[in-house]
Amino acid sequence: MRGAPLRVYAILYLLFLYAPIALLPLFAFNDATIIAFPLSGFTTHWFTDLVANAALRQAVGNSLFIAAMTAIFATLLGLCAARAGAMARFPGKGGIIGFVMLPLVLPEIIVAVSLLIVLRQVLGLNLNNWTVISAHVLICTPFSIAILNGAFQNLDPSIEEAAMDLGESRFSAFRLVTLPLVMPGIISSMLIAFTISLDEFIIAFFLTGANPTMPVYIWGLLRFPAQLPVVMALGTILVALSVTLLIIAELFRRRGLARAGIKDTGGFL
Amino acid sequence: MTALIELKGVEKHYGDYHALRGIDLEIRAGEFFSLLGPSGCGKTTLLRTIAGLEEVSSGSIRIDGRDMKGVAANHRPTNMVFQSYAVFPHLTVAENVGFGLRRDPRGKTEKARAVEEALDMVGLAGYGKRRAHALSGGQRQRVALARALILKPKVLLLDEPLSALDRLMREQMQLELIRLQRQVGITFILVTHDQEEALVMSDRIAVMFEGEIGQLADPETLYRRPATKRVAQFIGKMNFLPGALSADRREIDIAGLGRVATAGLATSGEIGGAVSVGIRPETLAILFEGETAPRREVQGVVSEVVYYGDMTYYDVRVEGIERPLTVSMKNLIGRPVLDVGAAARLAWDERALVLLPG
Amino acid sequence: MGLGSFAKSEGGRAATLLAPPFLYALALLALPILAVVLFSFWTQDFMTIDTRFTLANYREFFDKPIYGVLLGRSLMVSGIVTLVTVLLAYPVAYFLSFHVPSHRKSLWLFLITIPFWTSYLIRVFLWKVILGYNGVINSGLIGAGIIDEPLSFILYNINAVIITLAHAFAPFAILPIFVALEKIDRSLIEASRDLGETRLTTFFRVTLPLSMPGLVAAVLIVFIPTIGDYVTPELMGGAGGKLIANMIQTQFLQLNNAPMGAAIAMVAMVCVTAIALVFVALNRRWLRGRG
Numbered sequence: 001m002r003g004a005p006l007r008v009y010a011i012l013y014l015l016f017l018y019a020p021i022a023l024l025p026l027f028a029f030n031d032a033t034i035i036a037f038p039l040s041g042f043t044t045h046w047f048t049d050l051v052a053n054a055a056l057r058q059a060v061g062n063s064l065f066i067a068a069m070t071a072i073f074a075t076l077l078g079l080c081a082a083r084a085g086a087m088a089r090f091p092g093k094g095g096i097i098g099f100v101m102l103p104l105v106l107p108e109i110i111v112a113v114s115l116l117i118v119l120r121q122v123l124g125l126n127l128n129n130w131t132v133i134s135a136h137v138l139i140c141t142p143f144s145i146a147i148l149n150g151a152f153q154n155l156d157p158s159i160e161e162a163a164m165d166l167g168e169s170r171f172s173a174f175r176l177v178t179l180p181l182v183m184p185g186i187i188s189s190m191l192i193a194f195t196i197s198l199d200e201f202i203i204a205f206f207l208t209g210a211n212p213t214m215p216v217y218i219w220g221l222l223r224f225p226a227q228l229p230v231v232m233a234l235g236t237i238l239v240a241l242s243v244t245l246l247i248i249a250e251l252f253r254r255r256g257l258a259r260a261g262i263k264d265t266g267g268f269l
Numbered sequence: 270m271t272a273l274i275e276l277k278g279v280e281k282h283y284g285d286y287h288a289l290r291g292i293d294l295e296i297r298a299g300e301f302f303s304l305l306g307p308s309g310c311g312k313t314t315l316l317r318t319i320a321g322l323e324e325v326s327s328g329s330i331r332i333d334g335r336d337m338k339g340v341a342a343n344h345r346p347t348n349m350v351f352q353s354y355a356v357f358p359h360l361t362v363a364e365n366v367g368f369g370l371r372r373d374p375r376g377k378t379e380k381a382r383a384v385e386e387a388l389d390m391v392g393l394a395g396y397g398k399r400r401a402h403a404l405s406g407g408q409r410q411r412v413a414l415a416r417a418l419i420l421k422p423k424v425l426l427l428d429e430p431l432s433a434l435d436r437l438m439r440e441q442m443q444l445e446l447i448r449l450q451r452q453v454g455i456t457f458i459l460v461t462h463d464q465e466e467a468l469v470m471s472d473r474i475a476v477m478f479e480g481e482i483g484q485l486a487d488p489e490t491l492y493r494r495p496a497t498k499r500v501a502q503f504i505g506k507m508n509f510l511p512g513a514l515s516a517d518r519r520e521i522d523i524a525g526l527g528r529v530a531t532a533g534l535a536t537s538g539e540i541g542g543a544v545s546v547g548i549r550p551e552t553l554a555i556l557f558e559g560e561t562a563p564r565r566e567v568q569g570v571v572s573e574v575v576y577y578g579d580m581t582y583y584d585v586r587v588e589g590i591e592r593p594l595t596v597s598m599k600n601l602i603g604r605p606v607l608d609v610g611a612a613a614r615l616a617w618d619e620r621a622l623v624l625l626p627g
Numbered sequence: 628m629g630l631g632s633f634a635k636s637e638g639g640r641a642a643t644l645l646a647p648p649f650l651y652a653l654a655l656l657a658l659p660i661l662a663v664v665l666f667s668f669w670t671q672d673f674m675t676i677d678t679r680f681t682l683a684n685y686r687e688f689f690d691k692p693i694y695g696v697l698l699g700r701s702l703m704v705s706g707i708v709t710l711v712t713v714l715l716a717y718p719v720a721y722f723l724s725f726h727v728p729s730h731r732k733s734l735w736l737f738l739i740t741i742p743f744w745t746s747y748l749i750r751v752f753l754w755k756v757i758l759g760y761n762g763v764i765n766s767g768l769i770g771a772g773i774i775d776e777p778l779s780f781i782l783y784n785i786n787a788v789i790i791t792l793a794h795a796f797a798p799f800a801i802l803p804i805f806v807a808l809e810k811i812d813r814s815l816i817e818a819s820r821d822l823g824e825t826r827l828t829t830f831f832r833v834t835l836p837l838s839m840p841g842l843v844a845a846v847l848i849v850f851i852p853t854i855g856d857y858v859t860p861e862l863m864g865g866a867g868g869k870l871i872a873n874m875i876q877t878q879f880l881q882l883n884n885a886p887m888g889a890a891i892a893m894v895a896m897v898c899v900t901a902i903a904l905v906f907v908a909l910n911r912r913w914l915r916g917r918g
Contacts, residue, residue: 006722010735013719017742017797020753023763027756036761077648084645090638096645100652105847107855107899109872113892114659117666117885121676138655141648161322162355164342166369166416173343180359199746201858206879218748222862235749242744250737 024239028232035228046233053230059217063198066129066213070136070197071190077137078144078189085145086152097145104142111135112206119207127209135203140193147192147253151185184252191249195242273298273423273456274319279328281314281480288314290480292328296424296458301450303459303467306477307503312460313352315477316426319458321345333423348417349426352433354409356401356416362388363397365412369420387415390449407438418453425450427459431466443469464504468492476500484537496537498545498625507547508594509625514544521546521624525589526567529619536624545625550597552621555583555613557604562616569594571611581606585613666889676886684890694874698895701871702902704785704860705853708792712849713842715793716800720841721834723801724808736805743798751862754791758782758863783865791859796852800845807841808834836914843910847903854899871895 027035031043050056081100084093103111115135119125155178163173201215208216218234221227272295281289288311296302304312317323319330321342330337332346348369357365367384375383388394391411396404404412410430417425427446431439447470450457461467467474468488476483476491484496495501498509512523514531522528523546534546556562572593573584581600584593596615600606607613667684670677688694723735742750757763758781765777781787811834819829857872864870871891878888 003722003726006718006726010719010722013715013797014738016794017739020750020757020794021742021745023753023756024749034761035756036759036766038766077651080644080646081648084641087641087644088637090642093638093641093645096649099657100645100648102652103656105851106656107852107872107896109855109857109875110660110663110892110896111656113875113879113888114663115655116879117662117889118659121666121885122662134655138652141651145648156353156355158351158353158355159357161342162349162351162357162413162416163368165320165322165347165349166420167343167372169341169343177357177359195744199744201748202856206876215746215748218746219858222748222752231749231752235746235753238749239745242746243741246737246741246744250733254733 021239024232024235027229028236030229030232033226033229035232046229047237049230050233050237056214056217056230056234059212059214062129062211063214066132066136066204067194067197069129069133070140071194073133073137074140074144074193075148075186075189077141078148079186081141081145082148082152085149086155086157101142101145103139108139108200108202111139112203115203116206127207129209129211129213131207131209132204132213135207136193136197136200139200139203140196143192143196144189147189148182148185151182155181184255187252188249191245191252195245199238199242271298272296273333274458275329275331276315276319277329277331279315279318279330280326281311281318281323282326288480289318289325292480292482294475294482294485296456298423298456299454300472301447301457301459301470303461303471303474304477305461305464305467305474305503306483308462309479310477311480312462312477313428316349316428316458316460319424320347320349320426322349346423347426348420348422348424349428350410350413350417350430352429354406354413354430356404356409356412358402360401361397362393362399362401362404362412365401366397366415366419368416383419384415387419390418390452391415392445406433407442410434410442414449418449418455422455424456424458427457429460429462431461432463439466446470468504476503478503486537490537494535494537494623495547495625498547498627501547501623501625506550506595506597507623508550508553508592510546510548510590512544512546512624523622524591525587526565526617529622531624533619534622534624540624540626543627545627547623547625548594548617548621550582550595552618553594553596554616555585555596555598555607556616560616562614564618565616567615567617569613569615571607571609571613574607574609576606583607583613585615587615663889663892666886667893669886671884671886684887685894687887688890688894694871694891694894697869697871697874698898700785701854701895702898704788704792704870705850708789708796708853709846709850711789712793712796712800713804713845716797716845717804717842720801720804720808723805724811736802739801740798743795747795748858750795751791751859754787754794755782755862758787758790782863783868785864785868787863787865788860788868788870791863792853792856795859796849799848799852803844803848804838804841807838807844811837839910839914843907846906851899851903854895 026039028046029042029044030039031041031045032039081097085097112135115131115138119127119131125131159181160173160178163177164170168176199215201219204213205216205219212220218231221231274294274296276292276294279289279292279294280287292315304315306312314323318325319332321337321340321344337345357368360368363381363384366387367380370380370383373380384397385394388397391414393408393411393415396408401409401412413430430446431442434442443466446457446459459467459470468491471488473485473487474491475485478499484491484500486494491500491504495504495507501507501509510524510526512521514521519531520528521531521534521544526546556566567587569585569587571583572586575582579600581598583596583598585596586593594615598604666676668680668682670679670681670683719739723732727735755762759765760777760779760782762782764781765774768774769777815833815837816829819833820826824832855872857870857876860868860870860873872895875888875891875895878884878891882888
């Protein structure tokens, strides 16, 4: 296959990917309640409305809390699994890792439904932020493992042994040598888990308690046409935020590679 | 000299895999000792059990009179140079070399001086501030050496340290390691699969096969009087001829060569039953016009010629011997290279024969 | 080897480390799914659950045509979305792997993944803005004088659902194919050319079969989650575009009939798993047939 037509195709494909997102800022700053063309003028009052909306502020607060907790716990679990993955084999290891990675290929609604049954009907718990966190940790852990696997597999296994040979205990060898080398992976994993959790709707809609998360709140807004420009403004902010987080995650990943002295070959997954 | 390291009946199992089988070994203080063998023979495992990176399944290891059972790597008087060098990529050269000094009570400036001295010793003076991942393979190796030697271990363990270097660099580092070992006087244990490297560098060599020591000797004994066919094959090249001992064992009838008194043959022990006779290619010679054999001579036909520049290797078919004999000849001035099919008179000498079991 | 020495060995330490993520997934994934299985054999009796074993939910599923229609439609939509997404994605992955210089690859991957990381709900809604009655396409076409009346067939039907999902899952399809293509030893391609194949036949005889693992991964990673999506059909599908996930959601959250919802989820999951396994098996056979 030749390059030039493929290049044109790839660029058109990128345009297709970006088409919806390009509209966001247009309508976020458009001085009209109806989301349609033609545009009617520049305004920033959708952003001021956004800030003034107390319910939304609370939803954002909930989501940030959930995302932060998810990032921490998913990365901790991912750290355990990825480190174990880089170590010696034992019977059943492949199967266990495959099982932990399963949420990656499970329809999210199955995760949502099964947890709802257990939490509400079996355990009789009230839904709250922690029920959402528990589910988000489950679906984010495979992503953390994938990212951290990369970080651990780039490590020369004799590096930790060298530290122990030079007088460090097993734990301090991990702390002094392995941890700094995989730290970029840890940060990158936390940022990715944070981003996934912040945006997750399908599960959160089932498991959210009296205080909705941000996507659940947005879902509610989508039914009221008058609120739509505010959603656009919020969307614009979210896009900017996730792009920033992703760039930071990517920079950390690259720094990790550079630290380990490895040539860059790919992206996140 | 007394034994610095004593291994008694060391066994190592990985599940069903039997990696080390009853290793008994004594390594003396100050010697350059090599563990030589093909890949998978257990030499690296043995080194790692001495380092404390692997636990033995049974048997004992004593270093400097102390039993090492339950002593972790960080508490053993050994340091290791890893095959991959394992230079910490996130630290500078100086930080790498000073890594093991963290618990050292000396002050900062004294430690810095020690690091500088260690770097100087391995020829890296002035490299301290460089990032480790920007170094070449040879430089990393030197960092790994300095990092281990700065802790003044009783034993330095080297796991195939030269295998990743190109030939020229490898030969240079071989000489440098010998110099370094003499300078610091520390016991070196080298793991290698390269017989030439082991012969060049070591005071003594243990040849290992399948988790066992095949022969333990100094380089010359190993080369001249290999204990088994296997050792003989692994170190240098050797022709094997079947032989039959006479009833009183005073004589041996060698296929194609005839009867020889056993008294003059090199052996490494009492041999009975089925025997073979080994001849190194360089102890055979093709006789050119006008030359006569100082001792014995046999007639043959050249069946293969391999030209190496300084040497030529010939395969010579001799009646009564199943496989052709390999003969190596120096390409001296005026000496022609023979063609396949040429008649060749071979000179041989019973003093160069090795009597082997099997 | 005794248990004590296993705990101290490297394998043992690996097992200890793996325990927390394993137990977490056991408690929050395996047991809950078991609960779903259990619930699907129970019935909702107004406010309480009747825990007598019954096949009533499954009987209802197969007796009432609506469930079968929804499941069939879901599988069809997921199938079409998968096909469209993977077919559109393959050339992009190929371009990325074979024609983009290696120092630019990260940038391209980054550009492709960014849209995926932005709020899913808002992305879906934006497609509504593009395809809607007063949307970008309609107002554009009217403005250009091509049509007088806004087109109505592009929103609130299955087409809109398919377009939106194909967009949402694009990076999921590109990444595994790209990874598989990257792994192909370039000298294999050269060897094929050297042995007399053209660019095109080389692609079909060497590149495509070698990239098959990535293609299979892409298909599964798009097909399986799309079955579980209820947002896109809800927002884009209109009355005739509802899918099985909407029904599960309705049973659980509006009708408060968890057992029925569990039964529907079970049937859907079994169907998806079966289709995925058959697909993987067929693919293996095809590859072996060639080898």
